[in-house]
Amino acid sequence: MNGLQLVTKEIRLRRTNFILSTLAVAVAVAVGLLALWQLRIHEHQTREYLAGQRTQLEEEMKKLEDDYRKITKELGYNLVLLPAKQDLAAYYAGHAMRMTMPQEYVTRLANTNLMTVQHLLPIVEQQTTWPEQGDQSIVLVGTQGEVSAATGNQHQKGPILPAVAKEHLVIGYRLAVDGDLQPNKRVMFRGREFTIAKALPERGTKEDVTVWAALDEAQELLGCPQQLHAMMALKCHCEGNDLAAIRASVAQVLPDVQVLEIADKSHARGRARDRAHAAAEAALAEEAQRRADLQLQRESLASWLIPAVWCSAAAIVGVLALLNVRERFSEIGVLRAFGLRAGQVLRLVLARGLLVGILGAGLGLFAALGACWLYDGAVPLQTIAVSPTARQEGLLLMAAAPILTMLVAWPPALLATQRDPAAVLGQE
Amino acid sequence: MPNEICHLQLVSKSYRRADGMVAALRDSTLTLGSGSITALAGPSGSGKTTLLLIAGGLLKPDAGEVHWNGDAPYRLSADGRAMLRSQTTGFVFQQFHLIPYLTVLENVMVPGLAHKSNGCRTPEYAHQLLAEVRLAHRTHHLPRELSTGERQRVALARALFNRPRLLLADEPTANLDDESAEHVIQRLVTYTTNEKGTLLVATHDPKLLKVADRVVHIDAGKLRS
Numbered sequence: 001m002n003g004l005q006l007v008t009k010e011i012r013l014r015r016t017n018f019i020l021s022t023l024a025v026a027v028a029v030a031v032g033l034l035a036l037w038q039l040r041i042h043e044h045q046t047r048e049y050l051a052g053q054r055t056q057l058e059e060e061m062k063k064l065e066d067d068y069r070k071i072t073k074e075l076g077y078n079l080v081l082l083p084a085k086q087d088l089a090a091y092y093a094g095h096a097m098r099m100t101m102p103q104e105y106v107t108r109l110a111n112t113n114l115m116t117v118q119h120l121l122p123i124v125e126q127q128t129t130w131p132e133q134g135d136q137s138i139v140l141v142g143t144q145g146e147v148s149a150a151t152g153n154q155h156q157k158g159p160i161l162p163a164v165a166k167e168h169l170v171i172g173y174r175l176a177v178d179g180d181l182q183p184n185k186r187v188m189f190r191g192r193e194f195t196i197a198k199a200l201p202e203r204g205t206k207e208d209v210t211v212w213a214a215l216d217e218a219q220e221l222l223g224c225p226q227q228l229h230a231m232m233a234l235k236c237h238c239e240g241n242d243l244a245a246i247r248a249s250v251a252q253v254l255p256d257v258q259v260l261e262i263a264d265k266s267h268a269r270g271r272a273r274d275r276a277h278a279a280a281e282a283a284l285a286e287e288a289q290r291r292a293d294l295q296l297q298r299e300s301l302a303s304w305l306i307p308a309v310w311c312s313a314a315a316i317v318g319v320l321a322l323l324n325v326r327e328r329f330s331e332i333g334v335l336r337a338f339g340l341r342a343g344q345v346l347r348l349v350l351a352r353g354l355l356v357g358i359l360g361a362g363l364g365l366f367a368a369l370g371a372c373w374l375y376d377g378a379v380p381l382q383t384i385a386v387s388p389t390a391r392q393e394g395l396l397l398m399a400a401a402p403i404l405t406m407l408v409a410w411p412p413a414l415l416a417t418q419r420d421p422a423a424v425l426g427q428e
Numbered sequence: 429m430p431n432e433i434c435h436l437q438l439v440s441k442s443y444r445r446a447d448g449m450v451a452a453l454r455d456s457t458l459t460l461g462s463g464s465i466t467a468l469a470g471p472s473g474s475g476k477t478t479l480l481l482i483a484g485g486l487l488k489p490d491a492g493e494v495h496w497n498g499d500a501p502y503r504l505s506a507d508g509r510a511m512l513r514s515q516t517t518g519f520v521f522q523q524f525h526l527i528p529y530l531t532v533l534e535n536v537m538v539p540g541l542a543h544k545s546n547g548c549r550t551p552e553y554a555h556q557l558l559a560e561v562r563l564a565h566r567t568h569h570l571p572r573e574l575s576t577g578e579r580q581r582v583a584l585a586r587a588l589f590n591r592p593r594l595l596l597a598d599e600p601t602a603n604l605d606d607e608s609a610e611h612v613i614q615r616l617v618t619y620t621t622n623e624k625g626t627l628l629v630a631t632h633d634p635k636l637l638k639v640a641d642r643v644v645h646i647d648a649g650k651l652r653s
Binding site: 001002003005006009010012013014330331333334335336337338339340341342343344420421422425 | 481484486487506507510511513514515519521525527528529530534537538539540541542543586590
């Protein structure tokens, strides 16, 4: 017979005390594990949720960006670069643009790879007449097609406005109707022969009375070779890219050019996209904050719940250990009388406390795992399994239980060793 | 006295009670020789149990000296005294004090727990002792399943398990029928004669008093031969 057998046999006799002690420890361990695990599970779920939301937001923003690009393609440009001496009052009044700038400006600007402006479109534009169509008043626009400011000559996603081929004209709706001009029809325009490339649908703007021609042909027709009246451009819809920044960056390349912003639908759509993005970011931040607050609340709850439950369990185990020792004074007296040293008796009592702690920790672990399973199936268990923090905290708590039960068993154990055996055995 | 095993010199012990100090033992001197049976006789409350506990190294006297074979147990630490006790003495308590969750065999072997190595303290020896007190058929029973007499005999077997040189017994036949008492007395006599053990026994039993080498009377804490 050895000490361990003595302990296990004693436990079997006084099993109620042992079971109650073990249950108290099991409850403390289970509550502790659940309180800590729910924090880690919530953290994990928050990370997953926010990452998912972030991915979804980025996908939506990409889609919005693409939509914006398509919309701006349909709706036109939002910047115009004019010669510095162009009278803005005349420009805004819709009068003819008198001032010109060298055509090489467009390539100079394009070759700087400026990120603030994209899709450069060099144009000449002048109100004139179409003598062959009864001196009909028209707007002649010459364009060579778009030059990408960001990547050189060809934009990655295609030009906003395709170039007009040489000896071809694109005409507005009103001109097509009035002159009965159909695509592929050959017409005379200011003494030269052209083919109608396209007749645009009615737009209710000056485009209905506009004729588009190749840039160099239009320059010759208007008597301003190698000159431009304006460059249309698309403002890069980047953060911090306001008009002042664009002007500053353009001025570094073309100091005698003024930059105007056209408040068109694409601009409004861009702002709407920004607002949607900001709203989505704010919602995401709000959700993150809400979850952080919830986490804080749960941490606060755990910070007093775990100590409270553990203190209660320690008190219960301590009282039960004391009752157990008091009940065992007689047998401890006998053991001492037959020569067991204080340390041996101490070990017997502490071994019981150790068993209470180990069994309680095991039971508590199973109870916590079972509660997780009942609550939400395998999901929380998988989260705990992949969370190093949850595993470490679990192990720490499991290790703390036997240490705690031995600590609270220590005073009753000391009492047992210090009790004079004669005081018990002499009570005849 | 030749082969002196235990000597108590002018030993006194008082207890604190609600009504003041009560002297349980007063200036008592007693010497126990090897292989002898000394019977302590006296009325209840006369100090018999106190004398046994002091002689057995369980209760430190207020005054006086105790020697076992030249060793002074009360000059040792509690653990030193416990160790010496386990090598020297055996006890039969009046209330038996069997450990309730251990079987008869395990109760007999309890004194062996104090020692790292078993030596002669083997289960076979425990079985032999149980057979000697006629409890071989009860080895795996729990104390609660035994009669009072059987418990008393288990307590005796336990006291003998460490082969003590000094056996202290408090009313070892008080709860026994005649036949059982006869067996216990025979075993105690065997212990002193064959094993050269020394027995100090507190008793009122005339049969036990009859086999004693010496009867010491105690009254109000005073010894008188």
